[in-house]
Amino acid sequence: MGRMHKDTDSMRHAIGAQIADPFFAEGLFDALPDVVFFVKDVGGRYVVVNQTLVQRCGQRHKSALIGRTPAEVFAHPFGQTYLAQDMAVLAGDADIEDQLELHLYPNRDPGWCLTRKTALRDAQGRIIGLTGISRDLAMADKKNPAYRKVAAAVNVIHEQYGQPLQLPELARIANMSVAQIERYFLRIFHLTPRQMIIQTRVDAASRMLNGDASVADIAQACGYGDHSAFTRQFKATTGLTPSQYRQVAGRKGEV
Structure with missing residues (x-):
């Protein structure tokens, strides 16, 4: 079991060292209209966003978000709340796992989602940013026998x-x-x-x-x-x- 774990780590490190763009997932998340994806730096500023987040913010281009915090992007007091949530994760308090949230979009229509945020760490374990997704709540699986x-x-x-x-x-x-x-x-x-x-x-x-x-x-x-x-x-x-x-x-x- 230990040998298998070691081999897996070696494979991950090997391919990780060869990837030219660590943010390769951005393009994949651009293709998901029901998922918001982002990466932020230690100041809570957007570094990577997908197109769904851009649209949810009422913008047309990613450049409208990059380098800005949620407090500068979302209307008050939503932005301040999201930034406070980010800073808690960046402080190492705890990651956020499947937190149920009700969002108001630019036209004020409500939408339910499940949000995850996790700290990003360097090789020494220091927090250097965070990444997260917010998934629109999926439709019920009515085909399930139960x-x-x-x-x-x-x-x-x-x-x-x-x-x-x-x-x-x-x-x-x-x-x-x-x-x-x-x-x-x-x-x-x-x-x-x-x-x-x-x-x-x-x-x-x-x-x-x-x-x-x-x-x-x-x-x-x-x-x-x-x-x-x-x-x-x-x-x-x-x-x-x-x-x-x-x-x-x-x-x-x-x-």
């Missing part, structure tokens, strides 16, 4: 998101064990049950924020007995507090 059973639990989430939802109860509804329902949720919806509950609640809250209901009432209606817990979850998912989202989403049509 889809109908899991869909019963999903219907409960959609209909009762304002109530306490426990994983063992969702598993019982789907006639599965907790381990099974978690596994099939990932296979079919590309989300954990907890992520789907969050998505459903934040979706509902974002719609309600277009109305006149108070943030406290919206929190209660979306299953959060604690106003502050709702605000923390909403900001972690959207990058904005509910009040900020209400203000930004209301400016539909502005770029």
